[in-house]
């Protein structure tokens with residue numbers, strides 16, 4: 001085995017379709033665990049109860065696995081082929097965030113991480129672990145430490161070469177690899193992401209209150225939304241990209257080369273009238289292999305109804321009224337809100 005197996009691993013990662021592969025120590029102390037604890041103590045995780053139960057294990061990579069010595073951090077570029085923000089102006093169409101317009105990234109990445117982990121183990125003779133489902137590792141601080149980019153004021157990891165559109169994945173290894181240099185922060189005086197947020201979800205730069213974030217509300221939150229967020233969501237019906245898309249560092253981003261994460265035509269500006277008419281079977285068919293499928297028809301139609309209420313399009317009144325006696329109480333509530341708003345003009 002050559003002295004430095006990193007170039008072998010980088011080559012294997014590139015062959016599997018990863019755009020970036022870098023190395024960091026998994027054993028050095030960090031402050032991310034304390035910040036995660038602060039986030040959870042302040043209740044900013046909302047209903048994501050798994051963040052409470054996994055708090056200790058997620059505090060540091062060695063709390064997940066005490067044999068961890070190195071982290072191999074992978075990035076997959078899911079950059080869109082156009083700026084998605086102007087799509088928000090078409091109020092009779094729904095906005096699905098860029099990350100969810102192709103196949104579910106968990107599925108795209110999981111198999112490849114496992115394949116690469118097997119190759120790393122075979123090459124080094126040391127144990128490896130991949131955490132993809134339960135108790136996920138804190139990926140962003142590991143990625144910053146490995147030099148993939150930095151956590152911007154919007155808390156996402158962005159890169160000087162890929163902008164804001166990188167999925168992350170991590171393999172922990174018991175082998176010691178020479179770490180790559182970490183990346184510094186390059187936000188400077190910019191506040192574009194903080195200023196654009198439609199729900200003012202940032203209590204301070206570099207901190208997010210998930211309870212106010214439309215990504216959390218559209219995807220993770222099950223109940224009827226607090227009134228203040230219903231109008232603010234505009235036409236966003238699954239996730240939100242505003243703070244990513246506005247970032248000036250996207251001028252260096254390129255469209256993704258990965259066909260599985262590229263946008264399906266049907267998921268770019270889909271008509272709200274068509275989405276409101278989806279029953280369970282049609283919802284599952286439209287979102288086959290998509291991450292949207294995970295939230296189920298009822299939660300999705302709830303989001304669509306809030307967008308209908310914001311559309312200002314009287315032609316959508318029948319779409320809302322048809323759902324006033326839906327079996328799901330949250331859908332009924334959203335239908336009443338939407339119909340009332342449109343009728344009021």
Ligand code: B12
Nearest residue numbers: 032035039097136139155156157167168206215216239240
């Ligand atoms: C929970 C979660 C969410 C939650 C909470 C988001 C969040 N910012 O934490 C919700 C549902 C809101 C969410 C939304 C999104 N998510 Co998400 N999410 C996760 C998940 C599963 C865990 C993240 C976590 O532990 N958060 C807890 C907080 C405490 O961690 P943190 O943001 O790193 O907090 C740091 C800062 O607050 C900072 N900090 C705190 N105080 C201070 C003070 C100072 C002075 C400083 C400098 C720093 C600082 O330190 C903390 C520790 O590093 C990760 C996957 C993973 N395994 O990590 C994906 C992940 C972060 N999500 C991802 C994506 C793509 C998104 C969305 C863009 C999806 C969308 N388009 O709708 C949005 C982005 C919203 C946003 N502005 O963050 C990607 C991000 C990729 C990247 N390049 O960063 C990840 C990494 C998944 C992946 N494997 O690719 N997500």
Ligand code: SF4
Nearest residue numbers: 197213214240242243
């Ligand atoms: S994803 Fe949207 S709602 Fe969430 S913090 Fe970013 S801009 Fe705000």
Ligand code: SF4
Nearest residue numbers: 152153187190193247
């Ligand atoms: S928009 Fe500005 S402040 Fe926000 S992450 Fe990008 S460079 Fe940093």
